[in-house]
Amino acid sequence: GAVVSQHPSWVICKSGTSVKIECRSLDFQATTMFWYRQFPKQSLMLMATSNEGSKATYEQGVEKDKFLINHASLTLSTLTVTSAHPEDSSFYICSAPLAGVDIQYFGAGTRLSVL
């Protein structure tokens, strides 16, 4: 299957700093990518839809100034958590749909711990 690479897999940062998470489609192009957040023992919650060359679409309740999304190329989307606080600690996962087969492939996730 198609591969989606997510980096870093684990990051620890101080409160108030910003953290950037990268999501890459390694062997296919993705004009759209999705960012999810997952709390322990819960399901995936969609945060935003990243669109190549245009603004991201954020779900209700997700602060766009807090979670900056950039989809600068057909294989890369980034999520930046700005001025991180402990309540931002979570597991962040990206996914990309593979055109023509209606399947979404997921990255391995990034565990963010804000101290």
Next chain:
Amino acid sequence: GQQLNQSPQSMFIQEGEDVSMNCTSSSIFNTWLWYKQDPGEGPVLLIALYKAGELTSNGRLTAQFGITRKDSFLNISASIPSDVGIYFCAGRTLWNTPLVFGKGTRLSVIA
């Protein structure tokens, strides 16, 4: 908004037993996907379903797209310890739109 009800929430079974879990939706889906997630990892696709009534197998796993297009089930036969994990159903109505996820079924296999 769309909601998926996934059941059961958790299961404890003996190695070798068969497992069944299902999802129901309040609205019609055109695609049903089943994923497995291991701790600290992203979801991995198990089976994709595209047509009402479709029955698809992947090794010991079998999934079906309900005739009403509002439900799907996943069966695992002869469970083994590595089947442990969280299984999610997911569906959507249109291609390239976000998936709607169930809340997951946490499977534990007792050797």
